Amino acid sequence: MMGAVGLxxxxxxxxxxxxxxxxxxxxxxxxxxxxxxxxxxGMGGDTYSSGQGGMDLGADFSAAIDIWPTMALWSIxxxxxxxxxxxxxxxxxxxxxxxxxxxxxxxxxxxxxLLENLCISRGITMPKLKVIETDVLNAYASGLTDxxxxxxxxxxxxxxxxxxxxxxxLAHELSHILNRDVRLLVVSVIFVGIFSFVAQxxxxxxxxxxxxxxxxxxxxxxxxxxxxxIAIVAVAYFLAIAIRFALSRKREYMADxxxxxxxxxxxxxxxxxxxxxxxxxMDNTPDGVREMMIExxxxxxxxxxxxxxxxxxxxxxxxxxxxxxxxxxxxxxxxV
Numbered sequence: 001m002m003g004a005v006g007l008x009x010x011x012x013x014x015x016x017x018x019x020x021x022x023x024x025x026x027x028x029x030x031x032x033x034x035x036x037x038x039x040x041x042g043m044g045g046d047t048y049s050s051g052q053g054g055m056d057l058g059a060d061f062s063a064a065i066d067i068w069p070t071m072a073l074w075s076i077x078x079x080x081x082x083x084x085x086x087x088x089x090x091x092x093x094x095x096x097x098x099x100x101x102x103x104x105x106x107x108x109x110x111x112x113x114l115l116e117n118l119c120i121s122r123g124i125t126m127p128k129l130k131v132i133e134t135d136v137l138n139a140y141a142s143g144l145t146d147x148x149x150x151x152x153x154x155x156x157x158x159x160x161x162x163x164x165x166x167x168x169x170l171a172h173e174l175s176h177i178l179n180r181d182v183r184l185l186v187v188s189v190i191f192v193g194i195f196s197f198v199a200q201x202x203x204x205x206x207x208x209x210x211x212x213x214x215x216x217x218x219x220x221x222x223x224x225x226x227x228x229x230i231a232i233v234a235v236a237y238f239l240a241i242a243i244r245f246a247l248s249r250k251r252e253y254m255a256d257x258x259x260x261x262x263x264x265x266x267x268x269x270x271x272x273x274x275x276x277x278x279x280x281x282m283d284n285t286p287d288g289v290r291e292m293m294i295e296x297x298x299x300x301x302x303x304x305x306x307x308x309x310x311x312x313x314x315x316x317x318x319x320x321x322x323x324x325x326x327x328x329x330x331x332x333x334x335x336v
Contacts, residue, residue: 033072035232037064042225100130140292141173165272175258189288266324
């Protein structure tokens with residue numbers, strides 16, 4: 001009963017965070033639009049300034065506020081276009097970044113049947129199934145709706161894991177879909193992508209525009225406006241990036257528990273994690289995609305920016321709360 005309550009709370013929190021992301025997005029976008037207005041005012045010489053000789057900093061701010069609605073409109077248009085593209089095309093982008101390709105029942109019968117049976121046991125629509133041709137051991141789920149959900153595994157995972165362990169990994173990824181972790185992660189990645197794109201436009205404008213062709217007074221005002229704009233962009237971008245790390249790492253514990261519930265085999269979940277540990281590094285894969293994977297070894301400075309709890313901690317939780325056991329490692333017995 002407690003487990004069910006905890007799962008419902010986790011799903012509710014994910015839904016709430018998705019709503020908060022949607023609600024907070026316009027605020028951060030307006031911050032970037034104001035930064036762009038400051039940049040345009042600073043680069044525009046005396047064009048936008050209403051002060052005497054362009055020397056009045058207050059007039060520069062008033063000019064930036066005047067053109068803010070225009071910059072906000074362009075920001076919304078750019079963000080809207082990106083959001084539509086990302087909403088419908090995010091899976092294609094992910095596949096291009098990882099090299100994943102779709103597989104059919106005829107091509108991978110065991111993998112397909114394992115996933116299908118898990119979906120039947122829960123009465124859910126079967127997600128698409130894809131494979132990455134790499135020896136790395138990893139897997140992830142992606143998508144925003146029932147029609148978009150996809151489970152992707154690596155060839156290395158299929159080669160190194162036995163049937164029960166592979167089923168445990170598929171169950172883990174299905175749990176992410178059922179728990180709404182996937183939708184929350186994809187939404188956060190889309191938003192961070194938008195902020196990255198707009199922030200790059202602002203920074204490039206700063207470097208390409210320069211401060212030449214202005215009076216010394218205008219140069220001082222323009223430089224100050226640029227500094228303020230950089231600070232605003234940095235704050236907005238930091239807040240967008242912080243969204244990733246605000247997403248609870250508890251999702252992996254919950255998905256592990258969900259895998260146990262689906263398979264009734266905690267030992268297989270533990271064994272799969274043990275085999276994956278140390279062999280999950282996906283080089284040249286975007287950060288956002290690595291966050292979706294069953295294991296992301298990159299933890300940043302001193303583990304502060306880790307998106308996943310250590311596998312050892314996850315195994316300990318499965319041993320303590322799910323009654324699982326570690327694999328018995330073989331030891332050589334010297335001949336007498």
